[in-house]
Amino acid sequence: MNQTARVQRATLKRRALSWVWRFAVLAIILGLLATIIFRANVIDLFHIDSNSMQPTINPGQSIAVDRRAYKHSDPQRGDVIVFDGRGSFLPYAKASFADDLLGALSLTDTGSKYVKRVIGVGGDTVECKGTPCHVTVNGQPVDEPYLFDGDAPSEQAFSVQVPEGRLWVMGDHRSTSKDSRSLLGASGGGMISIERVTGKATNIIWPLDQRSAIH
Template identity: 60%
Template sequence: MQKHSVPDDESGRVKRQHRHRGWRFVVGALVTAALLTVVLRATVIDFHYIGSGSMENTLLPGDGIAVNRLAYANSGIQRGDVVIFDGRGSFLPYERSDALDGLLWALRLRGNDSVYVKRVIAVGGDTVDCCSADGKVRVNGKPIDEPYLYPGNAPSETPFAAVVPQGRIWVMGDHRAESADSRSLLGAPGGGMINTERVIGKVERIIWPLDRAASLEPGVR
């Protein structure tokens, strides 16, 4: 039987075509994975790094956290939840952002300095004040236990009292001595109380570093 050989130039062309197909597959897979990650972070699970000590020792600077963006799709925000929120209009004044900055944030290609993490102490309709006779924060007249407080911190060194409007939440950091929160902004527009529409999601788990990986314990209800 006569054997037919492939010319050297044709053999080289076939190999190059295979290599090109291989690279196209790899690039396509990477692009698809990146797009899926963007969609996932924008709609289901988001990831953030903690940049301050205001939530110590629950969350430490450098901790990587997973945020459930669908946590409140079918239920309301609960007292004790740790949430991520956009602080514009409460912690920060409303401001127009550059369209490119907004797009890059939406795609999670740039950080956002207006994003905060705090614990929900009171929700719409609640009365919150400090302090009770034994020095505790009270919600609807009832002193609350706060085992998550930073060691040695008082529930609040500053007395306060407020009625939380519907559609708003009162938030505080666990490291009270280092946290600028709803207490600090009672006289500001919005009263330091966060519009629930600005809540991005619920912090559900520490994912980094690995030796601290754990689900967050429920806070006071």
Template identity: 55%
Template sequence: MGALVAAAVLAVVVRATLVDFYHIGSESMQPLLTPGDGIMVDRTAYRGGEVRRGDVVVFDGRGSFLPYHRPDAVDALLRALRLTGDDTSYVKRVIAVAGDTLECCDADGFLLLNGEPLDEPYVYGGDAASTIDFVATVPEGRVWVMGDHRSASADSRALLGAPGGGMIAVDRILGRVTSVVWPLDRRAAVPREDG
């Protein structure tokens, strides 16, 4: 019994501090990530480092995508042990970081990042960069995120006008997606884009 308790505690500590595993449940990050994929997340990616444009991240949507509520200790433990669902975590791509101005769109349909057309080879085939016109300047401590399958993604664009203006607080980022590990025939690293 003691060994099982020790193993459970070790699993919680590893998943909370080093690496974690998530299942993809939506189409919002296709073609990179598809429903049913299992992904590994580096929980140490941003300790001492900055979030970069192009990073695919997992973040806690409470306080931005969802109303904020403070979880109690039991809720936190059950989530860490994966004994309850985790419907507050999201996977998106960082498009703009603090100080950036992002705008949709130029005459050719490209997003403009700091006035320059943004090359986005990862966007789902046939999707526009965005069908929602916007201009947003990202404040310190926040990032702008979007799904790669733009027509199937609720992301920062959907929260324009909400508190925070659609931006995600950097301290709500749980880690960077490093690889697809399941199913086996889809195993692959998730490369970092230049950004």
């Protein structure tokens, strides 16, 4: 093989390697974009650090959040939801367009996401009166089999009227949960705007041996 042929062969080899690297980088970028779009529009993931939803969801678990659940309907009583707490659980934290966009694309964790159970929706009267205190919605007792063993429905008495477009939420581990009850005197009264709901928590997906549907 003469010198010219060797040079041509080496050049072709370099070009082939260059195309392989370009294809690999493009595949990685497209994969990342597909993941971002999927998490922003279909199923997101949320890691649990708090014990406020025990025994339904425990610290260390990761859950799937269906972002499509409320595209054409509002959250219902009993749903477990993930939401942005700015303006409610974080009453004085201001939401910005940049944070909303990055959060929607799952590109940042603002530290303002919470998971709780919907107890009352717009127009409901939610109360807990008497000793022991039992939660009622529009005067009807709420059956709560999901409560943490040994917990009372609430150790704090309350009576609230939920405005339209808002939600009254509580954790299943009532004795440790900081929820709508804790913010009655704050701006927004602990009521969650439906617009701040990320989606419905549907399944525990991690650890693998603890996978189950969320009810």
